[in-house]
Amino acid sequence: MKTVGIVVEYNPFHNGHLYHAQKARETAKADVVIAVMSGHFLQRGEPAIIHKWARTRMALQNGVDLVVELPYAFSTQKAEIFSYGAISILKELACTSFCFGSENGQTKPFLDALATIQTAAEPLNRLIQFYMKEGNSFPKAQTLAREQLFKEDLSLDLSLPNNILGYHYVQANEQLGEPMQPLTIKRQQAGYHDESLAFDSIASATGIRKEIEASKHLSAIEKFVPESTLIELNEYYNTHQTFHSWNQYWPLLRYRLLSASITELQSIYDITEGIEFRFKETARHAETFSDFMEKVKTKRYTWTRIQRMLVHILTNTTKVEMKQAMSSVRYIRLLGMNEHGREYMNKMKKEISLPLITRAASHKELLALDIKASDVFMQGVQTPELLNIEFTHPPVLLL
Known part of the structure; x- marks a missing residue:
């Protein structure tokens, strides 16, 4: 079976994510779409709006066949480490390719930029340190160093958030021996950090969360998310009387x-x-x-x-x-699957070299950081049954 991997947070799942999942399957000509999804705390250093199993259900109802967790040790990191953890998991699951959204929309510039930057690693690092000593943040220092060293030699704008992540996905794939074909699709309409809902049906997750917080009503976002997302969000709010922030x-x-x-x-x-x-x-x-x-x-x-x-x-x-915890990916945590995902896992589970975890109780030591993060995350709601959800919630099955 041909598989394509995607790296996601789904905070929450919206129409842009639906487009990504559909185009990833189409572009890769894949039978199975596998999502590596961050758990309860995310790459930008914030709690997810709802817990990971509700976000898993959203994904499985909208074009994803299999969802596994990106552990806390990788999900709450800068782009390089975040990407390496996610791509390592997709490699372990024997994905044929991986597909990411980008502002650029073409794969070649990412490969060219990687080759160019690798040939000048030492002078680039020296310039980055120079600009950081001048008081710049690491991302700003990187941008200034690349502009000085490469000038117009890079055809990829690495100041844009999705291009940055895409670059590090391609870099991680290269570090792992290029086990997968990198693919990219152009991000549609709203930008990654867009806080407004200016477009007809596509808005960023940031904009959607801002609108939920401001309006206190989910009807304000209904044209930007699939119906299943609205149902999950409504159910979560009605049960817990809050979203996480x-x-x-x-x-x-x-x-x-x-x-x-x-x-x-x-x-x-x-x-x-x-x-x-x-x-x-x-x-x-x-x-x-x-x-x-x-x-x-x-x-x-x-x-x-x-x-x-x-x-x-x-x-x-x-x-x-x-x-x-971040020295290497040490396990695969299954969050959910549909019929296609289950068929794939049944064929692959004997080939996976890492522990495949479906029950947290059997792997408390391996999952120590994820369990702790989940316990803290659940302090954001006053629902007693959620305090043990890490041990009681099985993988989501959508069959």
């Missing part, structure tokens, strides 16, 4: 910042250069999460980078824990 976790985060010692904060993954002092002091005066972020933001650190740090503080994830 940073606002709900602010009291927990502030408690962590104020009660932890400086030494404890320094042990948390990604905390560097004394920013823990700034976090701790700002937590004394900020009234809301947004207020905290506005006060703590600096030129040196992007909003996303700070949010990822705060996720690790919230989940108490240390440098030691993360170093071990």
